[in-house]
Amino acid sequence: xxxxxxxxxGMSLKAGLIDENGNIVKKMSVKTVxxxxxxxxxxxxxxxxxxxxxxxxxxEKEVGGVGMGFPGSVWDEKGIVRYCCNIDFVNIPMVxxxxxxxxxxxxxxxxxxxxxxxxxxxxxxAKGAKNVVLITLGTGLGTGIIVDxxxxxxNKSAGSECGHMQINIGGAxxxxxxxxxxxxxxxxxxxxxxxxxxxxxHPESMLNEEFKKKGYEGYVIFxxxxxxxETAKKVVAKYIKYIGMGAVSLCNIFFPEYFLVGGGIANxxxxxxxxxxxxxxxxxxxxYNPKIKVLAAxxxxxxxxxxxxxxxxxxxxxx
Amino acid sequence: xxxxxxxxxGMSLKAGLIDENGNIVKKMSVKTVxxxxxxxxxxxxxxxxxxxxxxxxxxEKEVGGVGMGFPGSVWDEKGIVRYCCNIDFVNIPMVxxxxxxxxxxxxxxxxxxxxxxxxxxxxxxAKGAKNVVLITLGTGLGTGIIVDxxxxxxNKSAGSECGHMQINIGGAxxxxxxxxxxxxxxxxxxxxxxxxxxxxxHPESMLNEEFKKKGYEGYVIFxxxxxxxETAKKVVAKYIKYIGMGAVSLCNIFFPEYFLVGGGIANxxxxxxxxxxxxxxxxxxxxYNPKIKVLAAxxxxxxxxxxxxxxxxxxxxxx
Numbered sequence: 063x064x065x066x067x068x069x070x071x072g073m074s075l076k077a078g079l080i081d082e083n084g085n086i087v088k089k090m091s092v093k094t095v096x097x098x099x100x101x102x103x104x105x106x107x108x109x110x111x112x113x114x115x116x117x118x119x120x121x122e123k124e125v126g127g128v129g130m131g132f133p134g135s136v137w138d139e140k141g142i143v144r145y146c147c148n149i150d151f152v153n154i155p156m157v158x159x160x161x162x163x164x165x166x167x168x169x170x171x172x173x174x175x176x177x178x179x180x181x182x183x184x185x186x187x188a189k190g191a192k193n194v195v196l197i198t199l200g201t202g203l204g205t206g207i208i209v210d211x212x213x214x215x216x217n218k219s220a221g222s223e224c225g226h227m228q229i230n231i232g233g234a235x236x237x238x239x240x241x242x243x244x245x246x247x248x249x250x251x252x253x254x255x256x257x258x259x260x261x262x263x264h265p266e267s268m269l270n271e272e273f274k275k276k277g278y279e280g281y282v283i284f285x286x287x288x289x290x291x292e293t294a295k296k297v298v299a300k301y302i303k304y305i306g307m308g309a310v311s312l313c314n315i316f317f318p319e320y321f322l323v324g325g326g327i328a329n330x331x332x333x334x335x336x337x338x339x340x341x342x343x344x345x346x347x348x349x350y351n352p353k354i355k356v357l358a359a360x361x362x363x364x365x366x367x368x369x370x371x372x373x374x375x376x377x378x379x380x381x
Numbered sequence: 382x383x384x385x386x387x388x389x390x391g392m393s394l395k396a397g398l399i400d401e402n403g404n405i406v407k408k409m410s411v412k413t414v415x416x417x418x419x420x421x422x423x424x425x426x427x428x429x430x431x432x433x434x435x436x437x438x439x440x441e442k443e444v445g446g447v448g449m450g451f452p453g454s455v456w457d458e459k460g461i462v463r464y465c466c467n468i469d470f471v472n473i474p475m476v477x478x479x480x481x482x483x484x485x486x487x488x489x490x491x492x493x494x495x496x497x498x499x500x501x502x503x504x505x506x507a508k509g510a511k512n513v514v515l516i517t518l519g520t521g522l523g524t525g526i527i528v529d530x531x532x533x534x535x536n537k538s539a540g541s542e543c544g545h546m547q548i549n550i551g552g553a554x555x556x557x558x559x560x561x562x563x564x565x566x567x568x569x570x571x572x573x574x575x576x577x578x579x580x581x582x583h584p585e586s587m588l589n590e591e592f593k594k595k596g597y598e599g600y601v602i603f604x605x606x607x608x609x610x611e612t613a614k615k616v617v618a619k620y621i622k623y624i625g626m627g628a629v630s631l632c633n634i635f636f637p638e639y640f641l642v643g644g645g646i647a648n649x650x651x652x653x654x655x656x657x658x659x660x661x662x663x664x665x666x667x668x669y670n671p672k673i674k675v676l677a678a679x680x681x682x683x684x685x686x687x688x689x690x691x692x693x694x695x696x697x698x699x700x
Binding site for chain 2: 135144145192193209210212214215216217218219220221222223224226227228229230231233238240242307308310311314315316317318319344346347350351352354
């Protein structure tokens with residue numbers, strides 16, 4: 063059996079066809095533009111699904127289903143996209159519309175972080191685990207959680223918004239407007255803000271110089287830390303502690319087998335080992351409870367399509 | 382069918398026999414003493430289970446199972462009590478030992494807060510709901526969580542320790558030794574500490590006088606607040622905000638249909654309405670997401686036995 067995974071973004075729609083072992087058989091993508099009307103994008107999506115199956119030369123009977131990940135709020139069971147970042151979707155009955163556009167496979171939709179954790183649990187860093195927490199560090203902080211082999215979605219799929227867990231009373235302002243949320247300390251955006259603040263205090267630092275030369279990019283901070291710049295080293299150490307604070311809370315709540323970190327920043331080897339130490343030292347009952355393995359998410363650029371395809375595999379059955 | 386529920390405490394072992402509709406058919410209890418050897422208590426438990434079935438005059442075939450709630454860490458699937466507060470249980474293979482003591486019904490064991498949330502979901506304030514979060518405010522802050530009709534336990538049942546979620550960086554010290562945990566702000570113990578601190582600043586307050594007369598008890602704070610004492614009113618208002626902070630985080634994570642508050646304090650009507658307002662105002666996406674109902678737990682003194690019996694009903698099948 064094969065599964066189609068669609069990674070919906072504001073700039074492109076990516077499709078992947080994977081086999082039952084998680085191998086990508088075929089990839090395709092189409093560009094989109096900000097401001098393109100939602101109903102036209104639905105048409106683009108239907109065409110993309112048909113095309114990838116056709117071009118892969120797969121018999122329609124061998125397609126087990128289509129999974130789709132959206133960067134926004136999705137009501138999974140109802141097949142409705144509530145809203146999306148940078149895409150003109152507001153309460154769109156996506157599954158219904160795709161069926162009207164001739165897609166007759168089972169279609170599953172969810173938030174993209176939910177897809178990502180499924181991708182890791184089926185074919186990635188947490189393969190075979192029944193309890194997994196994944197955080198993705200980007201503009202915001204997304205979370206995908208598997209509880210006892212099932213995706214956590216909450217009532218009407220409104221849950222799993224762990225970026226909006228408060229870690230500090232009256233603290234840094236979050237993108238949502240509230241104070242002290244995890245996202246406001248541990249997203250990639252927050253790291254850049256912390257680095258800029260540090261540079262204001264230390265204009266003499268290598269970090270400040272490199273920022274001016276290369277622009278305010280996350281990788282510059284890690285480069286400077288590696289090169290021994292004290293300011294950058296302190297920024298990174300503090301940032302990992304912030305990631306750790308929310309991570310420990312999530313581990314105490316879910317006690318997963320794996321705590322995974324995704325997003326571009328997670329590929330910096332400087333993050334995972336100290337985060338593992340922080341979590342192991344600070345989880346509740348660390349003496350007698352099982353160890354939680356901290357790993358970077360395995361799927362990088364293809365995380366979106368593999369995760370979405372795994373949503374179709376997951377369907378309504380547990381891992 | 383009937384189910385036996387056992388509420389294990391440091392001072393007494395309580396048993397209840399309930400029918401399929403959650404009605405208590407028979408109650409019994411035996412006292413125990415701090416320091417009594419664990420193996421003797423296992424014997425007491427076996428005797429109590431046999432006695433309540435016998436005295437209720439129920440045919441053994443009509444007993445569907447036995448559920449037991451412990452005030453401590455339990456490895457549910459393995460039937461092992463890892464440790465208990467004030468009871469000499471350390472890594473006790475409880476289910477195995479009870480079977481050796483002649484208990485041949487299916488036996489299920491768990492933490493008491495886990496039992497409590499099941500009791501509320503089957504026959505209490507959250508009847509019929511699939512996603513429920515319950516906090517119990519006492520010496521500590523316990524949590525019981527139902528995700529998509531199933532009890533959240535985590536890997537080796539080490540999870541659902543939401544009292545140890547960090548809500549404030551470097552904040553108040555928790556019973557576990559770490560700083561800034563939810564429990565350190567929102568347990569009944571924390572409320573008393575907050576009230577004592579307020580009395581030091583306001584020795585002229587009614588609260589301070591009443592504490593001296595009646596002792597440092599939680600109900601005194603609520604009495605004084607009702608009577609209009611400004612110090613007590615401020616303590617209560619701040620305490621509800623603290624409960625709300627962790628509650629909002631848990632609601633963003635789980636998005637339950639019901640957020641329930643248990644423990645003696647929850648019966649103060651002053652708590653639930655303002656907590657509902659705080660949560661409704663502060664949850665993520667409050668404009669478009671479903672409302673979360675905030676209620677006091679329904680089962681009061683019998684919460685332990687009803688919850689434990691519901692653990693036996695729950696068994697391995699979802700709500």
